[in-house]
Amino acid sequence: MLNHARHADVVVVGAGLAGLSAAHHVVAAGLTVIVLEGSDRIGGRMATDTVDGFRLDPGNHLLNTSFPELHRTPGLAGLRMRQLSPGVLVRGGGRNYRVFGDQRRARDSLSLLIGGSRTPFSATLERARLGATLARLAGTSTARLLARPETTTAEALAARGFSPRMVDGFLRPLLAALLSDPALTTSSRCADLVLRGFARGRLCVPEGGSASVPELLAKALPPGSLHLGRNVTSVSTNEVAVDGHPAVRCRAVVVATGARRAAGLLPGLHVPEFHPVTTLHHAVAEAPLREPALVLAADRRGPVAYSVVASEVDPGCALDGRALVSSTVLGPLPGGRVADAERLDREVRGHLADLYGTDTDGWELMALRHERDAVPAMRAPHHVRRPVRLLSGLYVCGDHRDISTAQGALYSGRRAAHHLLRDLGVRFRPEDTQRNLAAA
Ligand SMILES: Cc1cc2nc3c(=O)[nH]c(=O)nc-3n(C[C@H](O)[C@H](O)[C@H](O)COP(=O)(O)OP(=O)(O)OC[C@H]3O[C@@H](n4cnc5c(N)ncnc54)[C@H](O)[C@@H]3O)c2cc1C
Structure with a gap:
């Protein structure tokens, strides 16, 4: 008692x-x-906060159906997850590419994204290398992953033979979303663990908010x-x-x-040091993308690292027929805090206009959350x-x-x-x- x-x-x-x-x-x-x-x-x-009936998370919390503790922790038996579309959408070089998703819905494919001026053969080879790497990771135990030699993620990707185009066009934006570390200084073992999760399971968010x-x-x-x-x-x-x-x-x-x-x-x-994370939630009259997809910004034409039409993933988070778009900016803000929210919002909406290919002038900022100590850095070693x-x-x-x-x-x-x-x-x-x- x-x-x-x-x-x-x-x-x-x-x-x-x-x-x-x-x-x-x-x-x-x-x-x-x-x-x-x-x-x-x-x-x-x-x-999770509620603002004018919209349910807003502190960040785009991306979980994975393969996280073992979501299934093993006593008390979580009733947890319902909303899955994102398989794979991701990548915006790079002025186009959208679908990677590891339903290719029938793709406008362009990964080979195009990484191909550039190179021969179709070398792009295809690299795509095959990526597929083989993920398949190998998916079949490797945690103990074996943690026993591997450790370096930074950037060095490990280069050592595996991935070209700068593949790294900058796909792996960096993906790992930025999964690790909050666009510089890829994270331990290669930790990067392997999250890539293994990506290969084994589906990205998801908790129904009803984080x-x-x-x-x-x-x-x-x-x-x-x-x-x-x-x-x-x-x-x-x-x-x-x-x-x-x-x-x-x-x-x-x-x-x-x-x-x-x-x-x-x-x-x-x-x-540890921390990766700061800033999240902007916008209410919009019409969803700019009718799909629960993770949209990665590979083009670096603005501050956004990734974005999700949150109401496509979990319709309960938005209200009155409007949609909710949640977008993430990684890294410190000038002065370590949100000194000029209006300016950041303008820059983010400018970038989102390009990412979603739509006019974002009328988008209403519901909240801008900056968390300085968001994610503990996992630098090697x-x-x-x-x-x-x-x-x-x-x-x-x-x-x-x-x-x-x-x-x-x-x-x-x-x-x-x-x-x-x-x-x-x-x-x-x-x-x-x-x-x-x-x-x-
Ligand atoms: C913006 C953002 C985005 C994120 N994105 C992701 C993601 O995509 N995927 C993912 O898996 N993880 C993500 N994370 C990380 C994830 O949220 C954390 O790993 C997890 O929530 C940490 O839980 P915790 O219990 O360790 O710590 P916390 O959640 O920090 O809990 C600590 C608790 O202790 C309380 N406390 C502190 N001091 C005291 C005191 N003296 N007395 C009593 N209580 C005290 C605090 O109020 C708090 O409730 C993200 C985090 C943030 C902030």
């Missing part, structure tokens, strides 16, 4: 994906948990476990101090606050499975301990919980999960 939120077996600090995942694994093993969230809502970087993932997890926790507006100021192995509230006592603590805040609570913890056990009784999880994705955050929560259960001597069998959750 929870003693008026003053005592539980385990306290989890932070109700983002990692913290909620850890809490579920702890409850599934039969222990009590209190989750303390500093803000007034759950979800952390996957919280917040539906943490909301489902929160709903499935025992009543009374989750407390909002509890800003934790210090932690030890058996007690957590909370700003303006009584301390909470426990047998173990999991810090799941995101890297920067975690280092404030746990001095000495590694804090990158430790993909950073330790989550600091001491017996003190654990840390979050995307900064794993790969910087929703999958990484969920998996880090699982790893932290498993170390904790072992330290507490709790015998945990995965088959007990459903029984313990039902009994909680």
Whole structure:
């Protein structure tokens, strides 16, 4: 029993994906948990806002049907995903190309995109090389991928024989969308992991917005476990101090606050650099593309890295017959913040006019979100499975301990919980999960 939120077996600090995942694994093993969230809502970087009836995510959160934790995390059984079209649409050289999708709907193909003045034969050869690389990755285990020599993504692609045209025309824009890193400084192992996901599964978004993932997890926790507006100021192995509230006592603590805040609570913890991400949401009278496709900007003629007609993927996010277009700008903004939103909006709409081949003058900006610490950078060399056990009784999880994705955050929560259960001597069998959750 929870003693008026003053005592539980385990306290989890932070109700983002990692913290909620850890809490579920702890409850599934039969222990009590209190989750303390500093803000007034759950979800952390996957919280969704509503503006004038439009549902707006903090970013174009692209998940993948092949993310294992979406299928394995207790509490996510009811998660519904909306899939994007197979493959991607690439805008380059003034044309649109469909890559790895339904070629009947394509105006031009990858061979044209990378062909340029070269012979059709060399373009075809390179396309075959790309197909073979993805097929090989799709069949390679995580352990083998992580055992490969590590370099930057840019160097690894060149070493595999991909031409600058293939890199700039397709691989860089694709990896920019999947890793938020257009410079391709990310560890080649991490790039291989996300390319493997692209080859194995389908890009997708959670139905109802990115917040539906943490909301489902929160709903499935025992009543009374989750407390909002509890800003934790210090932690030890058996007690957590909370700003303006009584301390909470426990047998173990999991810090799941995101890297920067975690280092404030746990001095000495590694804090990575971050890729900043800016997202612009536009309401438009008519969808500029009647398809749930990921549109990649290979032409670099403007600030947009990629864009999606979000209402084609999940019609529930828009209102009153209008469509919602969500577009992503990667990298820092001048001065580190949105100093001139109007100007950025103008530049983005100019670029979108070219990407979608339509007039964007009448597009209404619903929101412009800039997240400086959006995605932890995974520069080579990158430790993909950073330790989550600091001491017996003190654990840390979050995307900064794993790969910087929703999958990484969920998996880090699982790893932290498993170390904790072992330290507490709790015998945990995965088959007990459903029984313990039902009994909680
Ligand atoms: C714009 C953007 C785009 C993204 N795109 C993608 C994508 O396409 N695909 C993908 O897989 N991932 C994407 N991500 C990354 C993904 O959102 C994160 O990997 C994941 O949400 C991280 O979850 P987390 O639990 O580790 O951390 P967080 O979500 O940061 O959760 C930490 C929680 O701890 C709380 N907290 C902090 N300090 C305290 C304290 N002292 N006391 C109590 N609570 C505290 C915070 O309020 C927060 O709720 C994107 C992120 C952003 C911002």
